[in-house]
Amino acid sequence: xxxxxxxxxxxxxxxxxxxxxxxxxxxxxxxxxxxxxxxxxxxxxxxxxxxxxxxxxxxxxxxxxxxxxxxxxxxxxxxxxxxxxxxxxxxxxxxxxxxxxxxxxxxxxxxxxxxxxxxxxxxxxxxxxxxxxxxxxxxxxxxxxxxx
Amino acid sequence: xxxxxxxxxxxxxxxxxxxxxxxxxxxxxxxxxxxxxxxxxxxxxxxxxxxxxxxxxxxxxxxxxxxxxxxxxxxxxxxxxxxxxxxxxxxxxxxxxxxxxxxxxxxxxxxxxxxxxxxxxxxxxxxxxxxxxxxxxxxxxxxxxxxx
DNA sequence: ATACAATAATTGTATATACAAATGTAATTC
DNA sequence: GAATTACATTTGTATATACAATTATTGTAT
Numbered sequence: 001x002x003x004x005x006x007x008x009x010x011x012x013x014x015x016x017x018x019x020x021x022x023x024x025x026x027x028x029x030x031x032x033x034x035x036x037x038x039x040x041x042x043x044x045x046x047x048x049x050x051x052x053x054x055x056x057x058x059x060x061x062x063x064x065x066x067x068x069x070x071x072x073x074x075x076x077x078x079x080x081x082x083x084x085x086x087x088x089x090x091x092x093x094x095x096x097x098x099x100x101x102x103x104x105x106x107x108x109x110x111x112x113x114x115x116x117x118x119x120x121x122x123x124x125x126x127x128x129x130x131x132x133x134x135x136x137x138x139x140x141x142x143x144x145x146x147x148x
Numbered sequence: 149x150x151x152x153x154x155x156x157x158x159x160x161x162x163x164x165x166x167x168x169x170x171x172x173x174x175x176x177x178x179x180x181x182x183x184x185x186x187x188x189x190x191x192x193x194x195x196x197x198x199x200x201x202x203x204x205x206x207x208x209x210x211x212x213x214x215x216x217x218x219x220x221x222x223x224x225x226x227x228x229x230x231x232x233x234x235x236x237x238x239x240x241x242x243x244x245x246x247x248x249x250x251x252x253x254x255x256x257x258x259x260x261x262x263x264x265x266x267x268x269x270x271x272x273x274x275x276x277x278x279x280x281x282x283x284x285x286x287x288x289x290x291x292x293x294x295x296x
Numbered sequence: 297a298t299a300c301a302a303t304a305a306t307t308g309t310a311t312a313t314a315c316a317a318a319t320g321t322a323a324t325t326c
Numbered sequence: 327g328a329a330t331t332a333c334a335t336t337t338g339t340a341t342a343t344a345c346a347a348t349t350a351t352t353g354t355a356t
Contacts, residue, residue, distance in 0.1 A: 001293065001294055001295075001296045002294070007218050007219070007220060008217055008218045009204065009218070011204070014271075014274075015283065015286050015287070015290075016274040016275060016277075016278050016286065017271075017274055018290065019278065019281075019286050019289060019290055019293075020178055020182075020274060020277065020278075021220060022289075022290055022293045023171070023174060023175050023178060023293065024175055024178070024179070024220050024221070025220060026171060026175075026293050026296045027171050027172055027174075027175030028220070028221050028222075029296060030168055030171060030172070030296075031172070034168075035314085044341065044342075045342090046341085046342065046343090047341095056157065056159070063304075063305090064304070064305060064306095065303090065304065065305085069156055070155050070156045070157070071155070072155060072169060072172050072173060072176070073172070073176050073342085073343080074176075074343085074344090076343065076344055076345070076346095077306090077307090077342075077343070077344090078305090079305065079306055079307080080306090080307090080341090080342090081341090081342085084341085096304095099303090099304085099351080099352075100304095100350080100351060100352085101303060101304040101305070101350065101351045101352065102303090102304060102305080102351095103304080103305070123162075123165075126162075126164040126165055126168060127164060129164075129168065129296070130164050130167065130168075132295040132296070133167075133292075133295055135163065137292060137295070138163050138164065138167050139163070140288070140292060141167060141170075141289075141292045142163075142166065142167055142170055144281075144285060144288060144289045144292070145149065145167075145170045145171065145174050146149055146150070147149075147280040147281055147285070148149045148174045148177060148178075148277070148280070183344085192311065192312075193312090194311085194312065194313090195311095211334075211335090212334070212335060212336095213333095213334065213335085221312085221313080222313085222314090224313065224314055224315065224316095225312075225313070225314090225336090225337090226335090227335065227336055227337080228311090228312090228336090228337090229311090229312085232311085244334095247321080247322075247333090247334085248320080248321060248322085248334095249320070249321045249322065249333060249334045249335070250321095250333090250334060250335080251334080251335070
């Protein structure tokens, strides 16, 4: 990936600015590829993330703030996201009995089946996206990203 | 930045998956910081990017496809983005005389002044975001990102 | 016990983005 | 030269996101 070529500029950028643009370009590319993988399943990246969080609960219900806390990208509308997942039959939502301010969200059998199907395909996509990296390079990259 | 801590998981992720999530988290963090810098100027990152592209034209008008081509994140609604910039008085749009399918977009004096004000503040923000990096590390990071 | 504050979720509004369809104009083909 | 195709932009619809305001419920202080 050549930054200058992609944004079609021929002026030299300062290294910090170039680095930040580079990260944005890479992140966009990754997002696009993953969205493409999910598309046949008619599910968005965010909806998929919510389902994975719920699966990680191992049957224990999660309330909205728990989901929010664990999402990669912070959301202010997890309510509406869950609405969509309910429509698709992937989750159920009930009001918490002990504290009626809270809601309890659980993944359904259908949601779990969907996740299992996607898991394998996504794993392949992840390998494909990182095909040019040796394992040591992935460690190097993670170490550098830790500095943020 | 610790990935597992941020997404509140205690299970070990495979290195590829962890790397991709790591990049998403860093990109989000950068986006947030830059949006915060731009907020007092009542301008979004994308609007700011369009203005910078137009400044790079040095007075030469740009049409929509040119802008699209040079944007960091691809857009399908550059029309509406430019609409907002017109409302704010930062750009002008006219129909191209030679080819009436095209439009010609130019940045105004007001737009240029705004950009000059933001430039310095953004430069500081970029340095701040990358404060933990030595120059050699920035080069290493760019080299690794080139592998995508 | 009532008033006030804190918590959890929802809703409204605005921007950004993806994709598809529609519009208007120019170029090509027969 | 009429019909078709290609081009450039615009518009419509859906999702994602940020921020603020609102609603409903619970906890606390006096």
